[in-house]
Amino acid sequence: MNSVALITPAINPETVVVRLRDVAKTYKAGSIEVPALRDVSLEIAANRFSMLIGKSGSGKTTLLNLIGCIDEPTSGSLEVCGQDVAALGDDALSTFRARNIGFIFQNFSLIPVLSAFENIEYPLLLIGTPASERRDRTLAMLRAVGLEEQAGQRPNELSGGQKQRVAIARALVKEPQVVLADEPTANLDTVTGAAIIDLMRRVQAQLQTTFIFATHDPQLMSHADELFAISDGQIVNHKTGGHQ
């Protein structure tokens, strides 16, 4: 990762959707402690396509996990969508995730027994969306990712690119405030990966959602509104610009 000038833009506190203050995360392997994040402080404004970039093992996924409220920091404070997540219990955190956070995983992680339609519809079921609205929103999302024809197909009947499109649709269908994507193009070929990035940019702009995207591929940097460079568990660089 090339060193880039650290530009800290003035962010209106009301538009900040992710705020970390001196967050550290240490994993324990027996008696050995492995620091994954060290004193990370950052703020991410709403409606941005932010990118966490760094080598494998740099702490990107750990940071995404913390922001996604699927892991807890060892120390420091974390606010997502204005909510101090440390104050939430397990069920409340699950409900918070279900309403506010969308996930796109590297390995797609679709539910294999559900069709493309059902996979996309699933998050709406979790937040209790009425059936007719679920159907309309799912169909709209299928159209948005160009998979209307594949609505009834199970994940094992879809290509890698199609699976990732379903995963994107699943993450966005509930119109979350934050979408987290962990290396979403890592398992795709270059052309498909580029198409997926384009798709994500397009729907992000369309839905005005905050995207936080982790990658180790420097070539994808040009797509980001904002870059956070991570190395050895620390933010070593922060840059805004790009598409913004």
Added chain:
Amino acid sequence: MKALFTIASRNILRNRRRSLMTGSAVAAGALATLLFGGYVSYIFAGLETGNVQRNGHLTVFRAGYFLFGSGNPAAYGIDHYRDVISLIRQDPVLSPLINVLTPTQSLMGIAGNFSGETEASKTFIGEGLIPSDRDRMRRWDEFATGVTNPPDGRLSDSDPTRGLIGFGLARILGLCTPLALQNCAPIPRPVETAEAKSAPIREDVRELSDREAGGTQATPSAPHLEILSATAGGAPNVVTLNVGGAEPQGIKELDDNFIAMPLSLAQQLVYGRGEHKATGIVIQLRRSEDMLKARARLNTLIRDHDLGLEVRDFGELAPFYGQAVKLFSAIFLFISLVMGIIVLFAVVNTMTMNVMERTNEIGTSRALGVLRRDIRRQFVAEGWLIGAIGASAGSALAFLIAAAVNHAGLTWLPPGNANPVPLRLAIDGNFALVIGAWAGLVLIATIAALLPANTAARLTIVDALRHI
């Protein structure tokens, strides 16, 4: 809920072979439990039917008879037993419950055959009864076991001198040939000493019989026995019993000693010209389920009228019934437990493998916002579904096999019975057994799924997502 079971059913179909094997284990459990349960139920029904046909549901005795009366039945006669019968028959609670209400007289003594070339005597245990009531009791078949006894005419209200004896007693007293009994060994020639010893008894009995000749008379050509018994006052009394037939009694001791005779003859023997009493008032109900109610009402009547009587049920009079029920219940419980354990381990194994294979999927679901309890519920639903499908399939198969067995015309000889009875599997209509076995197995499968389901629910999301 619909989504829960839709996903559960699809997950079951995901690994068809594994689910099939687990479902088959549940089905085998249901099959074994229902078939054996049906067999045991039929045995219980058969035993109860046999006992109720013979002893009725309840018998009213004079207080103390049950414990001490068999040594001297004559001393425990119920005074004014006809009044007691009227009281019971006219009771508004008991009357609609009763099928047969009949007096009996127990007695014991010596029976001798001195009528021809064979002369033999033997102690006997006798029962005096009303033949038409006996015939009605022997037709009772509440549980549709098929074990009914049409009237055979060997005992008749119209012939107060005719009785029925045990097959063994007929053999011992040399009545095989006169009664034209099949498979009945002829009596061996008596040894000198036995003949010598029996002679005084024979003469005494003949003399007594001649003295009582005004009472009963043997039909000249019919097989008959001289029956000697002590009266209630302690005096010897003799009557002549025309033997209408011999009937196997199932238990050798009873078979070698049993005589059934009309009540009036038994009373004449025991009470002579004195007041005729009865040792028991037998009550056969229409339905066994009314037994407790009827017993409670009888006790109330006895207490309110200060009758000095006691009530015993057929289980007390025939302890073998209770012992057989306990034995078969224990075997059924053991088989059910074994089946339950097999099902438990099969489902635990399958669900544990399912959780391991779907760890990443569990992590994804949790990340999407699925609650821990919903993860648990998902796997428990899968266990429930495997149990329900397996138990339903096993139950359906059990019904088919039971139908085939019940229509095959098979028979078997229950313990204590003299004659074979139809072999049936009482599953059809046995809701307690069918629902109990089905629900029990489904419950076991559900509980078995709970352990792996808890493991799944407790997974940390990031660890689950890292799982390959």
